[in-house]
Amino acid sequence: MMQRYFAxxxxxxxxxxxxxxxxxINTVMRMKPNDKxxxxxxxxxxxxxxxxxxxAVYIIEELEHINTKMPEVTLIMPLLKEQKMDLIFQKGTELGVTKFIPLIMERSIIKLDDKKSIKKLERWQSICKEASEQSKRIDIPAIENIKTINDLKNLEGLNIICSTSKNINNIKYCLKNNMGYDRINIVIGPEGGIAPKEEEKLISFGFTPISLGNRIMRVETVPMAILSIINYEYME
Amino acid sequence: MMQRYFAxxxxxxxxxxxxxxxxxINTVMRMKPNDKxxxxxxxxxxxxxxxxxxxAVYIIEELEHINTKMPEVTLIMPLLKEQKMDLIFQKGTELGVTKFIPLIMERSIIKLDDKKSIKKLERWQSICKEASEQSKRIDIPAIENIKTINDLKNLEGLNIICSTSKNINNIKYCLKNNMGYDRINIVIGPEGGIAPKEEEKLISFGFTPISLGNRIMRVETVPMAILSIINYEYME
Incomplete structure (x- = not known):
């Protein structure tokens, strides 16, 4: 398979x-001049x-542009332990996330000062870049600066919360009744779940809490499940 | 949340x-007698x-049995590097795998002798047990001994191969046309893909190659995607 890089x-x-x-290119792949x-x-x-x-590399020809009818997906996630966070960036990129928004949440145990945030952001960007190359994506997901719940007030699109609340609709009901959105914004919570006050605020901002069914998943499994489901629902 | 253990x-x-x-129970959770x-x-x-x-623990009362209409899912996977394999056992358990079958495949770079196999099997079983407890499953997935393709001759149920072949139906077409199975057996390939001869043999055994869409995923992401999709398709 041909190597792919982002210029x-x-x-x-x-x-x-x-x-x-x-x-x-030079040291790992040991490419020679004119190698494609x-x-x-x-x-x-x-x-x-x-x-x-x-x-540097020179252009031989322009290849096809890959089109997709998938909605753009923004994954809004708490700050988590490094290993879990890294896995979400990698798998989220493979599964088609367009934009990541790291979110400060009440029950998240990870706190970052400004200096650490910048370092983390660089780390996350490099994970997304590598995963984009591996999975032959034509774009690299954007990663926004760390935000708070109040910043999520005016997001356009279908806004959903992966919630553990009782008596809520499941993702299937939600997607079947909400096809045709260009953009889906998904909030996932930290280990202890989203605090009730945070969920209430998100609901007041137009977010709908949904369940992923009866299974109890670790935090990092939730985005993999919902992204796979969205890919499946939009599959032709 | 109450701790759950398998007796x-x-x-x-x-x-x-x-x-x-x-x-x-005693050292990490520091439980006292009569703690539930x-x-x-x-x-x-x-x-x-x-x-x-x-x-030891004594019974206070029997609680409800959790029922599900989900089919039983057998995940048949190549031998992979430890980290990837561990992740598949953990996430596969969270996402509902009933049985794992490690499979010797041509393009798998991992070889295990009998002694190593026994150690690995113990490791995998402990990962599945822990993940079952965490995700509150009422059973622990079974892990069969390492098998070869020829052992997959007479599997009952819907038999599918996650394939990278061209011009094959996608998972959506396959599931929509094959509901009502009690059991689904899924083969995933190693990094280099399933060798054509192996795929042909599986097809002769009644397996159907399917695609997961246009995305290119790492090996360990494939089971997470397809298991999430099956959970979604059978969600009520």
């Missing part, structure tokens, strides 16, 4: 890559070749 | 637990209390 910038008919990718690879830039896919000085 | 055996109105669980917990034994759920000598 940093374009200069005439050449793409500039970042240092990690150049290292991968796929490059994604500005939502387009190109067939490219390594140049003679092995520090 | 090893029953003696009159008391349950005998294994040493790890007793350690968890839930015990699962022989597919039934009991409310129990720790006895005075703190080495």
């Amino acid at each position: 940093k910038s374009k200069k005439n008919n050449q793409f500039i890559l970042n240092d990690n990718d150049l290292y991968h 690879m796929e490059i994604v830039f500005d939502h387009q896919l190109f067939l490219c070749s390594l140049n003679d000085s092995k520090d | 090893k055996s029953k003696k009159n109105n008391q349950f005998i637990l294994n040493d790890n669980d007793l350690y968890h 917990m839930e015990i699962v034994f022989d597919h039934q759920l009991f409310l129990c209390s720790l006895n005075d000598s703190k080495d």
Whole structure:
């Protein structure tokens, strides 16, 4: 299978890559000048070749643009322990998340100061970039700065909360009755669940609490399940 | 939330637990005599209390049996690197797998001798047990001994292969046209995919290759996606 990389910038008919990718191309893959690879830039896919000085790639031809009728999915998640958080970014990217929003939530045990946040954000971005390349996505999910519940006031689209409340509709009922949205925004809670006050506030912002059925899942399993379900519901 | 454990055996109105669980009860949870917990034994759920000598639990009452109309799902998977394999056992258990069958496949890079196999099996069983407790399942998935493709000849139920072949039906078409099975057997392939000869043999055994759509997923993501989809399709 051909290697795929995301270009940093374009200069005439050449793409500039970042240092990690150049290292991968030259040292890990041991590519030679004229070896072919796929490059994604500005939502387009190109067939490219390594140049003679092995520090950039030039365009051979533009390949097809991959279209999809899937809605854009924003995953809004609490701050979690590093391993769980990393797994959500990786699997979320594979399963088609368009945008991640890390959210400060009452029952989350992880607190980050500004300095740590910046480092984390870099880590998450690199996980998403790598997962995008591996899964041949034509875009990399965006990661917004860490937000609070009050920032979720005016989100356009279908807004849902993966809730553990009783007597709520399940995801199947919700999706079957709400097809045709361009965007779905999903909030998942931390280990202890979303605090009732937070859920009330989200409901006042237009979010609908839904259940994923009778199974009890770990926090990091919830996004994998709901993203797989959305892919399935929109499958043709 | 009340702790839940699986009992090893029953003696009159008391349950005998294994040493790890007793350690968890006494040292991690620091329970005192008469503290309550839930015990699962022989597919039934009991409310129990720790006895005075703190080495067994006695039955207070039998609680409801949890019923489900879900089909039984057997996940047949290649030998993978430890971290990926562990994740599949954990998430597969959360998402409802009834039975796991580790399978020797041509393109799997992991080989196990008999001695290592026994150790691995113990490790996998302990992961499934813990995940069953966490997700409040009333049973622990069975793990069969490592098998070869030829052992998959006479499996009853809906038999599917998560395939990367072209021009095959997707999982949605397959499930919509095959509801009402009591059992679904799913084969997933290793990193390099299922070898064509292996897929042909499985097809001759009555397996149907299906696709999970256009997304390219890592091996360990495939079972999470298909299990979430089956749960969704059978959700009421």
